[in-house]
Amino acid sequence: MKKNLGAGCIAYPTPTYIVATYNEDGSCDVMNVAWGGLCASKPPCVEIALNTGRKTRENILRTNAFTINLCGQDKMEECDYFGLVSGAKEDKLAKVGYTTTKSEFVNAPVIDAFPLTIECEVYDTKEIGPHLMVIGEIKNVLADESILNEKGQVDIEKLKPFGYDPVGNKYVAFDKVIGDAFGAGLKILKG
Amino acid sequence: MKKNLGAGCIAYPTPTYIVATYNEDGSCDVMNVAWGGLCASKPPCVEIALNTGRKTRENILRTNAFTINLCGQDKMEECDYFGLVSGAKEDKLAKVGYTTTKSEFVNAPVIDAFPLTIECEVYDTKEIGPHLMVIGEIKNVLADESILNEKGQVDIEKLKPFGYDPVGNKYVAFDKVIGDAFGAGLKILKG
Numbered sequence: 473m474k475k476n477l478g479a480g481c482i483a484y485p486t487p488t489y490i491v492a493t494y495n496e497d498g499s500c501d502v503m504n505v506a507w508g509g510l511c512a513s514k515p516p517c518v519e520i521a522l523n524t525g526r527k528t529r530e531n532i533l534r535t536n537a538f539t540i541n542l543c544g545q546d547k548m549e550e551c552d553y554f555g556l557v558s559g560a561k562e563d564k565l566a567k568v569g570y571t572t573t574k575s576e577f578v579n580a581p582v583i584d585a586f587p588l589t590i591e592c593e594v595y596d597t598k599e600i601g602p603h604l605m606v607i608g609e610i611k612n613v614l615a616d617e618s619i620l621n622e623k624g625q626v627d628i629e630k631l632k633p634f635g636y637d638p639v640g641n642k643y644v645a646f647d648k649v650i651g652d653a654f655g656a657g658l659k660i661l662k663g
Numbered sequence: 664m665k666k667n668l669g670a671g672c673i674a675y676p677t678p679t680y681i682v683a684t685y686n687e688d689g690s691c692d693v694m695n696v697a698w699g700g701l702c703a704s705k706p707p708c709v710e711i712a713l714n715t716g717r718k719t720r721e722n723i724l725r726t727n728a729f730t731i732n733l734c735g736q737d738k739m740e741e742c743d744y745f746g747l748v749s750g751a752k753e754d755k756l757a758k759v760g761y762t763t764t765k766s767e768f769v770n771a772p773v774i775d776a777f778p779l780t781i782e783c784e785v786y787d788t789k790e791i792g793p794h795l796m797v798i799g800e801i802k803n804v805l806a807d808e809s810i811l812n813e814k815g816q817v818d819i820e821k822l823k824p825f826g827y828d829p830v831g832n833k834y835v836a837f838d839k840v841i842g843d844a845f846g847a848g849l850k851i852l853k854g
Contacts, residue, residue, distance in 0.1 A: 649834070660744040
């Protein structure tokens with residue numbers, strides 16, 4: 473028995489992207505963004521959607537750049553805090569004691585304490601209702617050695633990332649591998 | 664110590680969307696899509712990116728609609744199979760014994776065996792290199808009662824969804840709740 477739930481923002485998994493940008497005075501702002509995802513391969517691109525009035529939105533339109541900073545589940549509280557208050561009211565990075573370094577590739581800050589940063593330059597933008605969808609071209613991915621495997625690739629079981637449940641308003645772990653892509657379905661293909 | 668990994672499609676979590684569309688002859692095609700995410704709230708929108716040559720891409724441009732079908736971890740093998748072969752070569756739904764029903768809201772099929780379907784009409788499209796990013800306006804979300812909580816909302820611990828690790832090419836569980844959004848960070852806010 474199926475039910476129509478109406479038109480709403482429901483999809484799984486949904487990310488917890490910590491988007492960092494430069495304010496007009498050169499200080500850094502961070503924001504917790506759940507609407508986003510990869511959207512192209514050549515060039516590699518990722519989209520984020522920002523509501524009207526967000527400081528991050530102004531910053532991106534001025535600097536043409538942003539970073540997406542990802543962390544392990546040990547920093548969930550800090551990520552949630554970044555979503556609880558506007559950078560216009562509080563220096564959020566100072567409050568949690570985080571420092572930043574300017575990206576080598578784009579005009580945006582890298583959160584030093586975060587093990588993975590996706591460095592983006594604005595490729596295009598599109599207004600959809602009150603949201604601005606920003607397509608970022610990924611110019612570099614910066615990773616801490618602690619989350620890399622022996623081949624130098626990001627290891628999800630070391631990073632221990634998490635995402636967001638937009639219905640239950642919960643953070644959800646994303647590190648338990650359950651099968652091989654391009655592998656799990658082979659017996660159906662051959663069967 | 665951090666390392667530059669270069670420009671690549673790395674982000675967590677990344678989804679496993681099973682996108683269903685109508686072929687020209689009225690039969691159904693399904694595809695496993697990893698590049699995608701929510702991208703607006705009013706109207707609710709989700710984007711998916713489709714490479715050149717995909718049958719799903721042609722179908723969407725002709726029918727102006729698609730569905731994103733989500734399932735539990737028990738159907739991981741079927742989802743992977745949908746990504747292993749083109750619908751031009753094989754009737755993938757018939758092979759796994761799945762039936763479909765036409766969406767009440769858009770011109771696209773609903774996979775009956777899947778407990779959650781996001782029904783989308785094309786809002787806009789944008790070419791980014793060889794990919795076509797399709798923005799779908801969510802017209803309805805259809806959910807099986809078995810995945811709803813007592814309030815009639817989708818319960819992630821009942822759905823037991825999963826996503827994709829684009830670096831390790833693995834499927835990854837997304838059902839272990841680790842904290843409250845708009846809650847976990849309150850002690851930092853007040854502290």
